[in-house]
Amino acid sequence: HIYSFEPDERNFKILSEFVSKLPQEIKEKITPIKAGVHHENATFYMQGEGLGATLSAEISEQKIDVAAISDAINHIPTFIKMDVQTFETYALLGAMDDIISHKPKLAICIYHKFSDLWDIPLLLKLWIPDCKLFMRHYECTQEETVIYALPEAK
Template sequence: MLLLPSFLREIEGPNFKQKYLNLIKGLDDESILTVARIISRALLLRNFRGGYIDFFSREEKEILDFLKYEYRPSFIKLEEGLFCYKGWLFPSDHVSPCAAYYEHFLGDLSSLSDISQKCIIDAGAFIGDSALFMSPYTAKQIFAFEPGRDNYELLQKTIELNGLSNVIPVNFGLGEREESINITKDLSASRCTNNAASNTETANITTLDDFVEKNSLDVGLIKVDVEGFERALLKGAVRTIKIQKPTLLLSIYHSGGDFFDIKKMIEDLDLGYRFKIKQQFAGSILAETLLIAETF
């Protein structure tokens, strides 16, 4: 619900018609239906005055039942600060279904053979759950960026617990320029803030372009979930995207602007990307919506 006001401002704005048509242009039918479903449900909630709305499909309800009765109970606490899921070990049970259940739709990509011989960038690595499930998809390195100190330490533990020799933790955020910013201390995510309160910390930001150039990386995949910082990150990654044309997995649900504008940012580079929009559904009408961009 916290995402809804920003989303509705875009829908109710004067440019909605053109933004909607731009968003669905070139998408497959399934992606267009996903976009339409998200928008129609947001409009239903706009007029919601209490009571109960039953707008989840039978398939979605089955997913919710699976997550509740099979996925979550599969996390076994072995001891304090140690959890097991399908043989994988985690220092916390805050593991996103996007990584463990959906695996960010990696298995559906057309570019897997290319990705398997190139590096992966995991921007917004959290505690390492995404990097863990992405690690079998490449013979090269995964660079897992997490700016928050607490989550970074958990990321390091996940790597150590599972012997992930190809995952390299990086205690930086990625953005439009090199800078230091305040972020909130949050076990679920690290978010940019203008306040320097007791629940914030200073994070170092670099650009993906600089990091790739300094380390001479050949990048096959960029996964981005950076709590509304996506467009800034992309501005600092234009050179890498133009030259290497990696597959992109981009979260577009943190704001209405992200939802409607990120696809156009990539299209305007005129690199021949093809797009899909999928939702890693876990009970929200907006959250975990993913823009998938491939040149294959």
């Protein structure tokens, strides 16, 4: 089952419309969730617009709900992909128990904050020491660097 988190109202509407047009057998395997991801269920506010937009506790017109992944889904995760604009560590904390217990494959962006380059791989090795880590970079600029964590083959 696919759970797709999208906190932005406009993007969530596009996602929901796309899913609604899929064949029934595919559509029933996808659940769009109108929320961002974090270590706990909370509310933030959007500051700015477009690519420069960020979330903060400072009140603005656009309220954004966030959820802990483990609280929002009702399946054991087998693969988690994240590109959540500086919230990667918080989002991982919201899935920590599932990551430690079930060791899903992970693809986590590590370019939004400079410290993510080492903090996230170290965190993953702490939680799942037997995983293999692979880092890949997909652009000419600093964007699009991903750490992959794969469970040790048994």
